[in-house]
Structures are given as C-alpha cells and as structure tokens.
Amino acid sequence: MERTRRARAPGERSRRRILGQAARLATIEGLDGLSIGRLAQATGMPKSSVYVLFGSKEELQLATIEAARASFIEEVVSPALRDGEAGRDRLAALCEGFLGYVQRRVFPGGCFFVATAAELGGRPGRVHDLVAAYQREWRDLLEETAREAAEAGELGPGSDPAQLAFELSTILAGTNIVAVLHDDDAAIGHARRAVEARLAA
Amino acid sequence: MERTRRARAPGERSRRRILGQAARLATIEGLDGLSIGRLAQATGMPKSSVYVLFGSKEELQLATIEAARASFIEEVVSPALRDGEAGRDRLAALCEGFLGYVQRRVFPGGCFFVATAAELGGRPGRVHDLVAAYQREWRDLLEETAREAAEAGELGPGSDPAQLAFELSTILAGTNIVAVLHDDDAAIGHARRAVEARLAA
DNA sequence: TCCTTGTACGAACGATCGTGCAGAACATTG
DNA sequence: CAATGTTCTGCACGATCGTTCGTACAAGGA
Numbered sequence A, B: 001m002e003r004t005r006r007a008r009a010p011g012e013r014s015r016r017r018i019l020g021q022a023a024r025l026a027t028i029e030g031l032d033g034l035s036i037g038r039l040a041q042a043t044g045m046p047k048s049s050v051y052v053l054f055g056s057k058e059e060l061q062l063a064t065i066e067a068a069r070a071s072f073i074e075e076v077v078s079p080a081l082r083d084g085e086a087g088r089d090r091l092a093a094l095c096e097g098f099l100g101y102v103q104r105r106v107f108p109g110g111c112f113f114v115a116t117a118a119e120l121g122g123r124p125g126r127v128h129d130l131v132a133a134y135q136r137e138w139r140d141l142l143e144e145t146a147r148e149a150a151e152a153g154e155l156g157p158g159s160d161p162a163q164l165a166f167e168l169s170t171i172l173a174g175t176n177i178v179a180v181l182h183d184d185d186a187a188i189g190h191a192r193r194a195v196e197a198r199l200a201a
Numbered sequence C: 001t002c003c004t005t006g007t008a009c010g011a012a013c014g015a016t017c018g019t020g021c022a023g024a025a026c027a028t029t030g
Numbered sequence D: 001c002a003a004t005g006t007t008c009t010g011c012a013c014g015a016t017c018g019t020t021c022g023t024a025c026a027a028g029g030a
Helices: A002-033 A036-043 A047-054 A057-083 A087-103 A112-120 A126-151 A161-181 A186-200 B002-033 B036-043 B047-054 B057-083 B087-103 B112-120 B126-151 B161-181 B186-200
Strands: none
Touching: A002 A036, A002 A047, A002 A057, A002 A112, A002 B002, A036 A047, A036 A057, A047 A057, A057 A087, A057 A112, A057 A126, A087 A126, A087 A161, A087 A186, A112 A126, A112 A161, A112 B112, A112 B161, A126 A161, A126 B161, A161 A186, A161 B112, A161 B126, A161 B161, A161 B186, A186 B161, B002 B036, B002 B047, B002 B057, B002 B112, B036 B047, B036 B057, B047 B057, B057 B087, B057 B112, B057 B126, B087 B126, B087 B161, B087 B186, B112 B126, B112 B161, B126 B161, B161 B186
8 A cells, every 4th residue: 555655656746746847838838839848858857758657648738737726726715715704705815816826926827727718718629628617616616605695695785696706707817818918917906906896896 | 003903912812811711720729829731721822832921930920910900900999989979888889899709709719819818928029019019909998988988977986997998808808718618608698797787887 | 035023832851749669777576 | 586567768650840942933124
C-alpha cells in the first residue's frame, strides 16, 4: 500500500509539476496552443516523457483543466465559503475572491476558465464539454448563494437569483478580459462598484 | 482609371474573399490558430498565393482584424447610429444591436473581438495592440453615448457614464461567451433584461 | 518594343507539431 | 545477485506550420 504509493510517486510528482506549468501556459497560449514540446522544455523533461505521462494531448488538456479547477476552488471558492457566513455576505465574498484572484494574477493570463471558455467557444469535443461544465458549476454556485440571500430577505423584493447570478458572472468574466487585455486594474475597481451596487439593491 | 481598377481587381477580390473566411475562421480557431494552409484550402487558392497577398502571417492577422471591424461597424454600430435618435435610445440600440449580432451568429464563434481579446490576453505585439484599440473604441462609444444620455437627464441623477459603459460592455462580452459556450440563447434574454434594468434607472 | 509590376501557381525549405517504439534505467521480488 | 516488471528516455515518423523561390501570365508605362 504504502509501497505502491511511493512507487507511483515520481510519476505523480512529474505530472503535478507539468500541470502547474500547463495551466499557467494555457492562459496565455490557449489550451490548443499548449504544446508538449514547449511544456517539456519548460520543465526540463524530454518530450516523450511528458507525452507518455498523459497518453495524448487531449488527456493532457483534460488534466490541465482539472488542475486549474483545483486551483480555482482553493483560491476563490474555499476562502469565500469559509469566511462569508452565508447569503449575501458569501455572495460578496465569492465575487471579491474572483476579483482578487484576477488582480493578483494567479495565472498570468487571468482566469483560466474565462480564457479557455472564450477559446473553445462552439467547438465540439470532451475538452469543450469539461470547460463548459465547470463554467456552469461556477454560475450555479453563484445562483444558489443568491437564492439563499433572497430567501433570507437580504436582497430587494423583486430580485431574481438566476438573473442576479447571470449578471454577476458576466460582469466578472468581462472584467477579467478587460483587465488582462489592457493590463489595467481600474477595471477591477469598476467591477467592485458594480458588484456592490447589485448586492445593495 | 477604370482600367486600373479592373486591373487591380483580381488581387483585391482575392483578398476580400480570403479575409471573409479568415474572420469567420478566427472566431473558432483563434487568430493564432488561423493557418494559411487551411485558408488556402477553404478558398481553393494555393498556399503561396494566400501568403504573398499579405506578406506575412502577422499582416494577414492585422488585415483580418480590420475586416472584422468593418463588419462590426456595418452590423452593429451603423444601424444604431441611424435608428436610435441619441442618448439613451441610441445606447439601447447599440446594446440590442450587439446582442442581435451575437444571436444571429454573424460569426460562428460569436463576436470576433470578444474571442480575440480573450485569446490575445496579455501577449505583446501589434496584433494585440490593434484588438485592444478597437475594444477600447467600442467602450468609448458606449461611454460617450451614455454621457449624452446623462446630460439629457435620461438616466438617474447619480449615474456615472464611465461606470455604466463599463457594466454594459462587460455584460455584453460575458453574454457572448456564455451564449457561444453553451449554445444557449437564454443568455441573450438575460442580457436584454440586464441592459433594460440598467437603462431604466 | 522592352521593362516593370502584380497576381497565380507549384515545389520545396527548415522547424515544430503529436505520436509511436525499442531499449536504458530503475525499483521490486525471489 | 539475478530476474522481472515499470517507468523513463532518445530517436524517428509523418504531417503541418510559415516562409521562400522560380516560373508563368497579364497589363501599363517608357
């Protein structure tokens, strides 16, 4: 048991190191622009080793998405679920967590899922489906939290949780694009005001 | 005169045909994913002809951006400037123009500039700069129109045109991403409600 | 008339892409 | 220590990338 885990460790460690670089690279070059050769060069491993650790480029992309999701949960979701009590506070914490995560450039190209969602657009395939599923998961989290807030009476009387979650998620995604494209953190400030206004009413 | 125009016509016609395909392809494959070989195959011309008409891949990308901008102006901006009188009406017409343009899939991957802005992110170079300039041009148009509306007293008293333009542009961009990613026009409906609410207050 | 210019076409270049494979390197077991 | 079974690595493959070159044709200016 312990033996086997230690035996598999070297492969796991290499995988983890590659995936860290892959997630960072993918926010700049795109998931398609991810090349096994460049990844090998960035980690100092031979190309064939990188390849054999994942089996195919598509599997590498899928694993990269999973790694990025783990990072997103650790950096954005978990802190908000821990700090924000519930309802509106938690909703604010999620938005602020996202904005801080973009601002401090956890990934050099901003939010991994905004970048890949825009890239994959309407293309078919497993990679697209996985990104779409996680994007929806994020919006569902916002929506459910908004629903809690609405039921607690913390939002205006006529507020629609689905509509609110839609507006917040699109504003956050759009903010990411503008902030990265112009390397301009003023966008983050605008976004904070927008979220504030939407959560006050 | 007429002779020279007819003499120069074949090159211009080829360029136009290539750029039309290029703009459509770029919203799916990305500006980087645009390959001269595929473009040649799509237009039935030899690869070298496509190449020599633009001189380099970067020039092809720049020309593609210009072509996409012309399409955007024709499909979104001009109708709104013609129909919407001024101020708030015009602002509403611009937003609705954008949403209709996304919904009817003028480009298969949605708005060209949202797709490329997300792709180019923080990369350096002339291609990035041109996309960033046109993205800013679009937001400036929204902002100036919002300012007209505010000065005409059509918006709420405490409204900030820059903030309003930021919110509208990010909501529109985010809507494009969601609508294309999930091939779900319900996002367009949500966006219409969001714009309406923002322009009513 | 020749000469320049611009467009069209085919072939080829070096580089890099994803992928496959035979064997070296390694740890584990007897 | 020897045998065995995984894991890693160097090398090579076909394909495609952007780019270049040589050539052919058509038209305008000298």
